[in-house]
Amino acid sequence: MKNEGWYFEDLRTFKRVDNPVPEPLPEEVVIEVGYVGICGSDLHAYTGEHPLVSPGKILGHEFTGRITKIGDEVKDLKIGDNVVVEPSISCGTCYNCTHGRYNICNELKVIGCVGHDGAFQHFVSVPAQKVYTLGEFSMKLATLTEPFAVGVHGVRRSSFKPGNEVLVIGAGPIGLFTAIFLHFSGAKKLVIIDLIDERLRFARDLIPGAITIKPEEFRKDMFTFEGPDLIFECVGTDATMNTAIESARKGTEILLVGVPPAISNVKMIYVQDRELKITGSLMYVKEDFLVAMDLLEKGMVDFDKIVTGVYAFDELPEAFEYTLSNKAKCIKTLIRVGDFVD
Numbered sequence: 263m264k265n266e267g268w269y270f271e272d273l274r275t276f277k278r279v280d281n282p283v284p285e286p287l288p289e290e291v292v293i294e295v296g297y298v299g300i301c302g303s304d305l306h307a308y309t310g311e312h313p314l315v316s317p318g319k320i321l322g323h324e325f326t327g328r329i330t331k332i333g334d335e336v337k338d339l340k341i342g343d344n345v346v347v348e349p350s351i352s353c354g355t356c357y358n359c360t361h362g363r364y365n366i367c368n369e370l371k372v373i374g375c376v377g378h379d380g381a382f383q384h385f386v387s388v389p390a391q392k393v394y395t396l397g398e399f400s401m402k403l404a405t406l407t408e409p410f411a412v413g414v415h416g417v418r419r420s421s422f423k424p425g426n427e428v429l430v431i432g433a434g435p436i437g438l439f440t441a442i443f444l445h446f447s448g449a450k451k452l453v454i455i456d457l458i459d460e461r462l463r464f465a466r467d468l469i470p471g472a473i474t475i476k477p478e479e480f481r482k483d484m485f486t487f488e489g490p491d492l493i494f495e496c497v498g499t500d501a502t503m504n505t506a507i508e509s510a511r512k513g514t515e516i517l518l519v520g521v522p523p524a525i526s527n528v529k530m531i532y533v534q535d536r537e538l539k540i541t542g543s544l545m546y547v548k549e550d551f552l553v554a555m556d557l558l559e560k561g562m563v564d565f566d567k568i569v570t571g572v573y574a575f576d577e578l579p580e581a582f583e584y585t586l587s588n589k590a591k592c593i594k595t596l597i598r599v600g601d602f603v604d
């Protein structure tokens with residue numbers, strides 16, 4: 263059997279490779295990949311703009327598939343199960359691993375990003391404990407679990423309370439998922455900022471009651487009392503960080519969910535002078551993943567709409583180029599890797 267993949271050889275360059283089908287370690291399962299999402303971080307890596315993910319690997323961390331092989335010590339999973347994979351791999355022994363925060367493990371590896379090849383190939387071996395069964399649920403929609411869990415984690419990391427008025431900066435997938443979770447968690451007012459009209463329209467259509475604006479349309483009096491109670495920065499540029507800092511009422515919290523450049527030029531003076539609190543948010547833990555899966559299964563919004571393009575495995579390079587240069591049209595692009603999925 264062949265295991266064809268797309269090796270991320272160099273910036274803006276994928277090379278077709280054919281690796282052996284992996285054998286599972288005792289506590290692993292081998293997954294035949296169904297769908298894989300192209301993440302904003304994949305696009306950043308592709309163009310050399312990701313500070314931590316570089317060429318020399320197979321990308322792909324948002325994925326679903328079916329189990330084809332099982333390690334000797336794996337229980338509760340069987341060959342043929344449809345699954346979604348939580349791609350973080352942690353050591354289990356460091357301070358944060360032993361205190362419920364394995365997403366910031368000292369030895370953190372991420373399947374398809376750091377230290378472990380990802381799912382832009384037909385077969386991938388993963389730890390059984392990072393695999394969640396889907397039953398009859400759509401493999402295509404379940405591929406959204408990973409980016410949704412990023413939004414869930416950001417909200418759970420924050421001081422958010424039902425009834426808060428919230429500003430979300432960025433209407434890409436992470437901003438949208440953050441906003442969706444805030445909406446269903448009881449945000450009283452949700453204002454979403456983006457530069458791109460199509461994305462704003464998309465957010466407005468998807469999330470009931472969301473107010474969508476361009477950055478220059480922001481006014482603090484859109485909120486009840488001197489601006490938002492809480493801000494989620496879901497882009498990760500100096501400009502959007504500065505928008506967050508300048509939009510914040512004195513003494514409020516900004517969640518940094520977007521991945522910023524390694525060195526940023528932001529107005530830290532206001533962080534000190536206005537006692538702003540900037541809280542970083544990285545990936546998710548199991549609880550976030552399960553919440554995201556549950557909301558997807560319940561169909562809380564029309565999640566189908568978020569999948570704006572599905573490409574065949576052979577078309578992966580075109581899918582990257584198109585998604586990169588058509589931000590207005592593309593929210594989430596999926597690659598259909600396995601022929602067995604519909």
Ligand SMILES: [Zn+2]
Nearest residue numbers: 301324408409
């Ligand atoms: Zn992702």
Ligand SMILES: [Zn+2]
Nearest residue numbers: 353356359367
């Ligand atoms: Zn650890």
